[in-house]
Amino acid sequence: MEAQIEVRNGAMVAELHQNVDKIFVNIDKLEQRVNEVERFYSSTNKKRNASSKACSIIKEKDKDKQITGVTRRQLDTSCREAAATKRMQDLMHQFTEILHLHIMGHTWAGPFMQPVDVVGLGLKDYHEVIEKPMDFSTIKNKMDAKDGSGYKNVREICADVRLVFKNAMKYNDERDDVHVMAKTLLVKFEEKWLQILPKVIEEDERRKKEEPETRLNVQLAQEIAHAKMARDLSTELNELDIRLQELREVVLRNCRKMSVEEKKSMVKALTQLTPEDLDKALLIIAQNDPNFEATSNEIELDMDTQSESILWKLKFFMKDMFQSNEKGATSIRTVNKKRKQT
Structure with missing residues (x-):
């Protein structure tokens, strides 16, 4: 058994x-x-x-x-964001066609298609003069990027295209062939850019109007x-x-029965509680025993008549209270000690 x-x-x-x-x-x-x-x-x-x-x-x-x-x-x-993305993709597609057909496909585009061969050409001061090198292969790679590092709008591409030609014009003398070719292609590019600019401005204005509401909704x-x-x-x-x-x-x-000695110790511990903690302890009994009056001036508490669950609840409660008071007293002693040292 x-x-x-x-x-x-x-x-x-x-x-x-x-x-x-x-x-x-x-x-x-x-x-x-x-x-x-x-x-x-x-x-x-x-x-x-x-x-x-x-x-x-x-x-x-x-x-x-x-x-x-x-x-x-x-x-x-x-839906608005999807529509805006679709419109921007259409604009970028139109811009790409113009770029490939009239600029990158031009007979003078050769010097600008790949990064400048600084070492091969012996251009020791190139990076001192040019802060941000740019070329059409870099632009194309960024346009084709699928990892989120690509261009977000047409104006970003436009800025890099201008940078290609402005870098060449800045580094090379006005009478140099590369300078002349860059200046000519830049003028041609600006003419083609003006054809698509009204649509870009319209899209910018539209996004500016929708952006506050979009932010609010998000x-x-x-x-x-x-x-x-x-x-x-x-x-x-x-x-x-x-x-x-x-x-x-x-x-x-399922707790074991509390011994007589434990009950006596608990009664003694109850007398050591503060008035506030004692009220809380008596409330535990009252919540489990409808006949018990915790608000009486004189309270008769017979531990032998209490259920085991109430007794253990009281024991756990008083243990928590004494541990809490002990920690508080330790903190006060530590603070006082520090004050004496100062």
Whole structure:
């Protein structure tokens, strides 16, 4: 019989350990999400102020409608961004055709197609004169890049094309063939650039108008997402707290019986508590014993009539209180010691 009880107790302890391990794993995950929410709201004052707006949206009675509205705004923003990206791609395609046909395909484009061979040509002062070398092969590679390092708009390409010719004109004398070729191609390029410039300006203006609303929608979406995360975290933390309480109750129900000496020690410990801590200790009894009056001027407490779970709750509580008071006293002694030293 005793062997069966021991096996049963061992299985219960193993199950408790397993449940506690699961709870600790969940706590780690929750802490990561809590840290993410805290970082988001503490990053700037603007975001902290906006968080109240997001939280109020979540708490409103018509929160589902408002969240649907935000989702719709997100969708509109995505559609606008996709349309803007498509228009910019079309502009870049038109610009590339002009560049290949009238500039890179020109008979004088040869000296500008590859990086300047500084060593081969013995141009020792080239990098002292030219701060940022540029050539059409570098431009083409950047235009073809798929890793996000490429050009974002036509104006960026235009600036590098101008740099190719301006570098050549800056380094070479006005009467030098390379200088003349660069100047001629630059004039030709500017003429072709004027053909596409109205579309570029129109797109710039359009983006300038849409950008504030896009930023607002993105920010609001982030606020809604983090506010929802904060709400979900609160729910999960409450559930975790309930689960911990349930486990605590299981432990208390299966605790051994407290000895007479332990009960006497606990009564003595109760008399050493501060009035505030004593009220908290008596409240534990009152919460578990409806007939006990914790607010009476004179309290009669019979430890033998209390259940084992109440006794162990009291023991755990007083242990926490004494440890907490001990730490506080140590901190005060440390501070006083430092003051004496100074």
